Amino acid sequence: MCRLAMKTASEAFSPFSVLTGMEAMQEGYDGSGLGLLLRGLEFADYKYNGTDPILSGIAHSEKALKRLNHIMEEQGFSLKYDHEFEVRPELVEADDRHQYLLRVYRQPKAWDSLTTDQVEHELMMCRLGLRSNGEEHDGDLTAFSLWPDVAMIKEVGWPLGVGNALGLDSGRIKSRVCFAQGRQNTNYGINLYACHPFFLQGVATMTNGENTAFVPIKDWLSGKGFPGYMGYQSDSEVFAHILHYVTKKLGLPLQAYKHVITPLANKDLANHPQGDFLLGLRQVCRRLIIDGPNAIIGSLPDETCMLAMDAKKLRPATVGGNPGEWAVASEMCGVDAMIPDRDRSKDFQPMRQHTVIIPPDRQELEIWSQFDQFPLTQAA
Amino acid sequence: MVSIRSIPSHPSSLSTNDLPWIVEHREDRCTLCGKCAAVCPVNTLKLTYMRKRMPKIAIDSKERGSSYKTFVGIRQNTDVGRRCIGCGSCAMVCPNEAIHPVFNEADRHRFMGSVGGDAPKRGGRRNEVGGSLLDRIVFNRISMLTDPALDAGRHEFTYNTILGRVLPPEEYVRRQQTGEWIPPTREIFPFIIGSMSFGALSPNMWLGLLQGVAYCNEVLGIPVVMCTGEGGCPPWVLRSPFLKYIILQIASGYFGWDEIIRAIPEMQCDPAAIEIKYGQGAKPGDGGLLQWFKVSKLIARLRGVPEGVDLPSPPVHQTLYSIEESVMKMIQTMSMAWNFKVPVYPKISGSTSAKSVLNNLVRNPYASALLIDGIDGGTGAAYDISLNATGHPIATNIRDCYLDLCKQGKQNEIPIFAAGGVGKTGNVVQNALALIMLGASGVHMGKYIMQATAGCLGSERNRCNVCNVGICPKGITSQNPKIYRRLDPDEVAQRVVETFQSIQIEVKKAMAPLGRSxxxxxxxxxALGIADKDAADRLNIKYVC
Structure with a gap:
């Protein structure tokens, strides 16, 4: 089973603290990889403005790096900051990691006249362009994200080992949100793109468990004709895309996500204040119903974080913390390691109907039940 | 010596050995009660006087060694029209197990099947013995360690399907906000009683089905719906609250629609849906056919025709100039008749052109679904050639259409329903779930329902299959009260309920190990696999062996 750890705090912290949480949960899994997502970034040697796009990825060769530079220049990006990882290559399992990329760019001048939606689309297309360029060249270029205030790192190996290998303990990068997932997708061949967390236009999720309804969901998303709905090297990638679809494409509040992936039964909808709307939503989003077992941890561009379960089988996940800092982990000892000083009696393990929402102010958890009304007055 | 002219041989004369079924009769058990001859629907049995030799050994006598005995025996008629159909009614009524039909591989009556210049007609399905392709598909993505299997007996399962046009989610949210029309949908059990008309079925059978369906809905909470077929619906049903379990079919003969239109203002509820029949799998290119034998007084009244005339519906709707026009006119007209609150969908026969029909429907905002009826579909009456050799197997048709919808991202918008041979060998849930996992939203089943709920005797060895002439030995497809009173509607209803309960259990039993609920x-x-590489490639599923 995968190990998941997420911490969100008002004060930026080092991702290494989340990796220690991963280490605490080491028993019972293969620790074959690490995926990190950082949001709300602070660099020790650069003052980041929070709005410039950041490219995360790996150039596997000098040639690929040159090609990348060329592509980015051609598109009109200008490099503002190139984070240099203190890599200890002897600790990296793979031997084709020429350079880990974490670069802050200034977005092309030509985009100044574009709307936010258009800029977001361009950023996504640019990332997909880099990805396909890498794939055309024997996978020598990997692009995980290109988005303001988001950094992603994915690597094969024991999570703490990867942290050491990339010098994440140096404290040069800090973030207010950090997602860590401790396993490569060993169900299939090793592929960095198959590693959680998954990211699309500011929306990210990581998941524990297996997605039994993967194929019909994938088929439906792929058919939407949206360029970002692609990849699917992992059956969990669809969870990120569904969250993207619900919040960005349908413009529904985060609470609707739960109603899409695990809709209520007829008898429950009959007593629900928005039963009619939700019944219709269940029908139109029928192909997005998941069957679990899953614990889904997600994050939105405004640093809101969430945790939800499938409707029946559930996977372990605990949320705990204090006002200002909250942690979610697949094992309780993970939460203990990340936030040892907290009132454990207030830890919460969501059930089938819950969505735990940690709002950007991080003052208190919202434990929202599917049986409650959700905030969409105009539609419901 | 016997003179040649006295041997009764003419081109179409057959011996019992040439017939598809040979009646085996044991004189030593027979009590000559005559029940078999009375019940035989085709009058193939006749009691005749026969003579047999009684050999005896008489060594010291001057007499010759044999004498003869005259007895009453049973003879099997060898006329093609009165050949044994293998229904086994004789065996059912015989008190002494003295008689039963035996299948004869050496049958050659088919060469004489055309009588009076007309080609052979019958009811039933394509005569192809053995399992179908669907029977060979297995469900092999078993959840075990990474995803624990579910408990079919204790967990809650959701397996209803949607009949009706489903909007793209963006459009649904927009219309909800603006208060615009949202197409009607029905949440139904994915196993639908397919279109068998009031006319094809006896009144007792039809009533039994409706009773069973109502019980499933109102007592058991299984939302089963049934389709009328062409020929309308009894007037009291149209004005009853049971109409909501009924899909009204309109076909090219428009039989029964006078009654339906007249009843609209008095309807207590809307029907489940309207099915526009453009074709059917058993006889593609033909309209419905109700032969004169079955056009009783009641049927004649319902259909608005004289008694005792053949009712062949035209192959196409009179309004049909093109698919675009037909789809536009008929679907819209029907939608309008029920105030855009009832799903309207076409039924077509399986065909290589099914995809073009589908693509037309995709562009029609009022089209609610597509039902494709494959070559193994059953019928009450059709020509042999249509039944046996015309049509398209359902599996590839469904798969191609579904994958086509996937490409367009519209697989949730237009549900595709499959029919034709579902449960042909009794594996109704396995067949249906295979079709569902290939992309169907549900299945229609007709013949299976007759077999499971009323004991229809028909088989793919051409057993019985006399639905067309109204002599159904079980009373399922007869309009003759002397015959159909054999069938008790209450017992049919009981079987309907038992059948759907058992289907429900099997659905859970199949879904649970796949981790789906x-x-x-x-x-x-x-989750699908088949030990046939070509079929696997064609259906885009896993080859397993």
């Missing part, structure tokens, strides 16, 4: 696994093709 939250929704019907439509298009879950990763």
């Amino acid at each position: 939250q929704s019907l696994p439509i298009g879950m093709s990763d």
